Amino acid sequence: MFHEYREETTYLKQHNAHFEKIFNEHNDLDQKIQNAENGIEHLSNQEIEVLKKQKLHLKDQAYAMILEHRKAHPKA
Helix, strand or coil, rough: CCHHHHHHHHHHHHHHHHHHHHHHHHHHHHHHHHHHHHHCCCCCHHHHHHHHHHHHHHHHHHHHHHHHHHHHHHCC
């Protein structure tokens, strides 16, 4: 997630517990969705859609935090 913001993501994961929680929850949902889509975990299409929406919401939160961090710490 957010490869173009690798530096900011690394910093925030180390210094912001809320960001780290969001990041980890996003990754956990991503794995669960992949498992369901590959037949490893059995979920209905509706359940998968709910997980995708939750994952997107977490991604939006993380992105907002990254942008806030960049605004507060502009590069020279």
